Amino acid sequence: MGPQRIVCLTEETTEWLYLLGEQDRIVGISGYTVRPRRARQEKPRVSAFLDGKIDRIVALQPDLVIGFSDMQAALADQLIRAGLNVLVTNQRSVDQIFDTLRMVASLIGAQHQAETWLASCRQRQAEIAAVAAGWACRPRVYFEEWDDPMISAIQWVSQLVGIAGGDDVFPELAVQAMGRNRVIADALEPARRLPDLIVGSWCGKKFRPEKVAARPGWAEQPAVKNGELHEIKSCDILQPGPAALTDGLEQLHRLFVAWAARQGS
Numbered sequence: 001m002g003p004q005r006i007v008c009l010t011e012e013t014t015e016w017l018y019l020l021g022e023q024d025r026i027v028g029i030s031g032y033t034v035r036p037r038r039a040r041q042e043k044p045r046v047s048a049f050l051d052g053k054i055d056r057i058v059a060l061q062p063d064l065v066i067g068f069s070d071m072q073a074a075l076a077d078q079l080i081r082a083g084l085n086v087l088v089t090n091q092r093s094v095d096q097i098f099d100t101l102r103m104v105a106s107l108i109g110a111q112h113q114a115e116t117w118l119a120s121c122r123q124r125q126a127e128i129a130a131v132a133a134g135w136a137c138r139p140r141v142y143f144e145e146w147d148d149p150m151i152s153a154i155q156w157v158s159q160l161v162g163i164a165g166g167d168d169v170f171p172e173l174a175v176q177a178m179g180r181n182r183v184i185a186d187a188l189e190p191a192r193r194l195p196d197l198i199v200g201s202w203c204g205k206k207f208r209p210e211k212v213a214a215r216p217g218w219a220e221q222p223a224v225k226n227g228e229l230h231e232i233k234s235c236d237i238l239q240p241g242p243a244a245l246t247d248g249l250e251q252l253h254r255l256f257v258a259w260a261a262r263q264g265s
Contacts, residue, residue, distance in 0.1 A: 001108065001109040002107050002108040002109050003025065003062075003063045003064035003085075003107060003108065004025055004063060005025065005027045005060065005061060005062045005063050005064070006025045006026050006027065006062060006063070006064050006065070006066060007026075007027060007028035007029075007046060007047075007057055007060060007062040007064075007065045007066070008026060008028070008029050008030065008033075008066055009030055009047050009049075009052065009065060009066065009067035009068070009072060009075065010030050010032075010049070010066075010067060010068040010069075010072075010239065011029075011030055011032060011033045011034070011035055011235065011239050011241070011243075012068065012239040012240055012241020012242065012243065012244075013066045013068075013104060013241065014026060014029050014030070014033050014035075014036075014039050014043070015035045015036060015039075015239075015241055015242050015243060016101055016104060016105075016241055016242055017104075017108075018036050018038075018039065019117060019242055020105060020108070020110045020113045020114060020117075021110075021113065022108055022110055023039070023042070025108060026039070026043050027043070027044070027060045027061075027062055028043060028044050028045075028046040028047070028056075028057060028060050028062065029043045029044070029045055029046070029047075030045065030046075030047050030048070030049065031045040031046075031047065031048055032048065032049060032204065032235075033045070034235050035235055035239075035242075035243055044056075044060070046060070047075070049071070049072070050071060050072070050074070050075060051074075051075055052075055052078075052079075054078050054079065054082055057079065057082075057084070058082050058083075058084065062084060062085075063085060064085050064086075064087060064107070065079050065084050065085065065086045065087070066086075066087050066088075066089075066104065067086065067087070067088040067089075068088065068089055068090070068091070068240060069088070069090060070090060070178075072088055073088070076088045089103075090177075091156075091240045092154065092155045092156060092177050092240075093155045093156055093159060094156050094159045094160065094163075094245070096156075096240075097156055097240050097241060097244065097245060098118055098121075098122075098245075100240070100241075101114060101118065101241065101242070102114055102115075102118065117242075121242075121245050121246065124246075124249075125163050125245075125249065128163060128164060128165070128249065128250075128253050129163050129165075131165070131253075131257070132163075132164065132165025132253075132256065132260075135165060135260045135263075136260075136263070136264070137260075137263060138165055138166055138167050138256075138260075139165070139166045139167070139195075139196040139197050139256055139259045139260070140166070140167050140169050140193070140194060140195045140196045140197075140222075141161050141166040141167060141168055141169060141195055141196070141197050141198075141199060141256075142169050142170070142190045142193065142195035142197070142198045142199070142223065143157055143158070143161060143168065143198075143199045143200075143201070144190075144198065144199070144200045144201070144202070144212070145157070145179070145182070145201060145202070145203060145238065146179075146202055146203055147200075147202055147205075147208075147211070147212070149183045149184070149185075150183065150184040150187065150190070151179055151182050151183055151184070152168075152170040152173045152174070152182050152184060152190075153168055153170065153173075153174055153182075154174065154179075154182070154238070155174045155175060155177075156240055156244060157174075157201075157237060157238070157244070157248075158170075158171060158174030159174075160237070160244065160245075160248060160249050160252055161199075161252060163249060164249055164252035164253040164255075164256050165252075165253060165256040165257070165260065166197070166252065166256050169190065169193040169194075169195050170182075170184070170190075170193070187215065187216070187217070188216075188217045188218075190218075190221075191215075191217050191218045191220075191221045191224075194221055194222055195221060195222065195223045196222050196223055196226075196228060196259060197223050197228040197229075197230065197255060197256075197259060198212060198223040198224070198228065198229045198230070199230050199231070199232055199252070199255065200212065200229070200230070200231050200232075201231065201232045201233065201234045201236075201237055201238055202234065203234050203238060204234050204235075206231075207231035209229035209230075209231070212224075212229055213229060228259065230255055232248060232251045232252065236248045236251060237251070237252075
């Protein structure tokens with residue numbers, strides 16, 4: 001039922017199909033895939049993020065190629081012109097992630113397994129939000145997706161910050177779908193917004209808290225003064241799929257629980 005030979009151009013679809021027990025349908029994955037780790041041993045890596053090995057993908061004879069983001073438009077165009085069926089999603093919010101996971105599951109007839117997992121995930125989100133609701137104050141959070149130029153949190157990350165118990169200091173940028181529209185032009189603006197915590201996730205590059213702390217004019221903001229600079233790896237929160245909804249959220253919540261405890265909440 002549904003497509004039997006799927007190429008996943010990004011990690012979240014691969015992780016989702018493994019979670020559903022449908023990994024045998026996968027015939028190719030992104031080279032950036034680390035979740036689940038076994039996928040790297042079991043599946044051929046046929047793409048990066050912006051480009052892919054078109055001839056090799058075609059040779060795999062997929063009946064569906066699944067990608068993510070407008071940034072993969074050129075790659076999708078090449079694959080479509082090669083005669084392949086291509087689905088590219090563009091989810092940006094937590095609800096859109098849930099809807100996309102549900103849609104992919106329906107394509108392969110795995111609705112029941114999907115709804116069980118999604119319901120459990122929603123329940124855990126509610127539990128975390130309930131814990132945070134009991135705090136006397138919430139941390140102000142600057143989430144940095146990239147350092148040069150500085151890019152603040154995409155919408156689903158901003159929403160996960162809220163669920164986990166924090167407040168994104170750049171909510172007006174979070175609603176911008178494109179990364180170029182979340183660029184912070186004024187290098188002093190994050191410091192002016194007085195974040196209690198800084199969380200870095202530099203799209204696969206190691207977060208360097210010492211470099212952030214050394215930025216001119218940042219020394220007196222609360223997060224830097226109190227040493228509250230933390231990393232969440234991009235594979236755990238910047239993939240719009242299961243990882244962000246589970247591990248990414250849990251890591252944010254642990255950071256905020258520890259912060260709230262230090263405030264006496």
